[in-house]
Amino acid sequence: MSLSGKERRILAEIELALEREDPELAKRVAAINRIESDDKSLPKAYGERLRTWVLVHVWMIFAVCGLVIVLLLVAAVTT
Structure with a gap:
């Protein structure tokens, strides 16, 4: 459209x-x-580097969020 x-x-x-x-x-x-x-x-390499950079940062965000959730669960269980 x-x-x-x-x-x-x-x-x-x-x-x-x-x-x-x-x-x-x-x-x-x-x-x-x-x-x-x-x-x-x-250059194609620039686009690939940019996509890799974004992908790495997205996975890092997921990992940090997962770690925060685990730490919150541990804190809830131990109190």
Whole structure:
């Protein structure tokens, strides 16, 4: 489903505002969009490293949450 002209205009205004307010974030969003669209302007290794980085951090979050749950259970049992 494509965007209407008004929606495209609003999206362009939001993008311009983002570029003005936080150029670093705008660069990161653009890089993610290029990776997701399989743009060849970024080396494939960069996309793979980014995906690996995200995957490692997601698993670390799960591990920490699991550890917190285990520690809470141990604390509940011992009191």
